[in-house]
Amino acid sequence: MTDDELIWRIAGGSGDGIDSTSQNFAKALMRSGLNVFTHRHYPSRIRGGHTYVEIRASDEPVKSRGDGYNFLLSLGDSFARNPQEEAYYGNEEIKPLSENLDELREGGVIVYDAGLLDTDEIENFDERVKENNWHVYDLDLRGLAKEHGREVMRNTAGVGATAALLDLDLDPIENLMEDAMSGDVLESNLTILHEAYESVNEDYEHTHDLRAPTGSHDEEQVLVSGSHGIAYGALDEGCRFISGYPMTPWTDVFTIMTQHLPDMGGISEQVEDEIAAASLAIGASHAGAKAMSGSSGGGFALMSEPLGLAEITETPLVLVESMRAGPSTGMPTKPEQGDLEHVLYTSQGDSNRVVFAPGDPAECYEQTRKAFEIAYDYQIPSIVVYDQKLSGGHQTIPERVFDEEPNPDLGSVVTEQDLEEAAKEAGRFKRYVYDGEGGVSPRSLPGQKGGNFLASGNEHNEVGHISEDPDNRVIQMNRRMAKLDSIREELDADAGHQAVYGPEDAQYGILSWGSTKGVAEEAVDRLNADGHSVKSMNVSDMMPFAKDEVTAFLESVDEALVVEMNATAQFRRHVQGQLGRFGEKLYSLLKYDGNPFEPEEVVSGFETRIGGEDQLTEYNVRIESATGD
């Protein structure tokens, strides 16, 4: 926890414009030279309900949501249910204020809409304010918005008040509003922004010390989410076909792709369900397009059958799986890393697929590109698994991450010339030839002269005809499975996707996967600053597993804490299963309450474990030791 950071939380109901307001404010902070990280917390309903967005901004790198927060803008929930009654959900109208107090740091600032919220309705409010040294500013944001425009513009009034209290320049905020609005709406919003700004400066005594940090960037930054990383990676690999069915949080990727594809001469198809979605992508790929589909856990379950079809027909396919808390519908808008085993093994038969788990938006971009490259070179399905946190959370990253050349290569496909030569040599084209290099046999596309073949979900012989011959079966199975070894070799020849952080000779390790990367790295910094000796590794190559890199890491440390957002330690057990050892060195830190880890939880988990304590009771997390090898 540093003093020179701002963690601004805007709270209200779904439909109150929290998302768009926070997006613009985050951008304004980025434009002022700060590094920004956002965290979205929202319920599964269209209107109303406890919603907030946190924006963490600092001159230092920010890799997680941070611990707690220090500035609350509470708008009130204009879509609250039964505000006058004590309903099942309690008094919803007051929740944007009452529900957010527990995590507000000492000395923090509260701005609330006195036009909607009455602090008398919150138990011991004044005592808590005093106890925590909070600085409270009650502004009639609604009244101000109504006077100069419309009630919905009260979020703009809130931003104006924020800027005044933090000494922020209004120019970047105004510029962003000018980009997004025009005409009377823009005029009203600008007036409201200035009125609120001036009112706070003129009518209120500023008692707090908190100010917006200042900073500057060495290079141009962009504010993007993991979903942007994935979509842009796909576009740069020449993916021009996507099929899908809406499901939170995967819909983000689907929407971004759909926004761009028609302009690029591509195709986006919303279909009847996820079976159709994955099948359409397979069809498009079979016909010679670079294609993708995706879903979240429940929809991905429906893709099991087509996924197996892609494996046995060796049709290149990229699927993305955006995890949310399960089982079943679970908690649709909350993050969890509970689908690792689902993506690794779903579908009948021995699984034959590639799985990557990127840890941040830049890795989303890079690994989606790699997923396409491998899928088309090796004719195998590649899955990119990530979660709700990474899907919707935005982060500043250097613009140069995306300054890469497109790669529209279709991989291991033949041309009509190749087919003519094959006909001369072997009499006919063999789609599933036994001795393909690295397990890869040549692929033809419908419409090519001399390339016809049967892509069958049945086991098949070299030309594709159904075959139950035992020798053919073993040869074809071994050839398909050998592709994973070839892929591992190629990945090991690269620099590796596993992100190692901290001093090389550290005594202890933290092992994480996917979106827990940033929080683990921040915990490493804090622990080392406190005199511990710790490094971290975030693993992305789930299948084929990064055996060598993870083995080397675990051999170099006395003990490692495996941090993941699920209840059954899926990743830790995957590590043990893949490596067949290290059971004595591994401990899990598990969290599955629907909220991502905060750095302090990882720090405390580590210290509890090293201190020999069994469990820490302060947080919603659990420590578990590994068993067996």
Added chain:
Amino acid sequence: MSAFNAIGEEREVDRDEFTPEIEPQATWCPGCGDFGVLKALKQAMPEVGRNPEETLLVTGIGCSGKLSSYFRSYGFRGNHFMHTARENHDMTYIVFDNEIFGLTKGQTSPTSPKGHKSKTQPHGSAKQPIRPLSLALTSGASYVARTAAVNPNQAKEILTEAMEHDGFAHVDFLTQCPTWNKDAKQYVPYIDIQDSDDYDFDIHDRGEAAEMMQTAEDALYEGEVLTGRFYQDEDRPSYQQEKQATGDMPEEPLAERYFDDDYEWERSYDLLERHK
């Protein structure tokens, strides 16, 4: 120059081209209606004028799914019927209707008559059979016909029409299962409703077509096999035409682009203004 020269090739097409070079011995039972579909399809192809390498045959699972093994083309073996019909994709959909699940040894299928007894429905099925023709019409198919394996000439003509139709063409193909559905008729005698004086309706009129379909569906379980064309809408654009009209689908096949060395591929780097 195209990288896909089999597409749109101007030449005479012979039915024998659709026989695989290494012809696998068909695993269908003697007297199976599936032979009738294979034969009719091979006969229809020269009429349509398409060659094997520009033809994509997608089949399902079970005996009927093996059609793609015995027909030379770019094959693919993969219930999304309703939406595909609704969207009017330009394709021909052949349903092998034998009122039974054959390969798994004779269980009741959705077109088995009510009361049909099998090992999985020992007391007789309590379910009404699906009305395949009405279902196709209601779902949005723009061409609906019924033919039978025992009527090869009509089958060839209907498959040809179906493939030439711009939009979703549904062909309910009665394929007798001599092994597992012995009680069922061999679909003889059959009546071609266009040739019969007993039936007079306009195939372009949804209402009249719907009525005719109901008659045919009920008659089948009474032992009267009514086949022929039931519905056609030639004015409705196919899905592809609709999408192209709104700019949501390119005019050229996507695959060509990957073989075009001069194509300027768009970059995500040029989309970043919105993120600054």
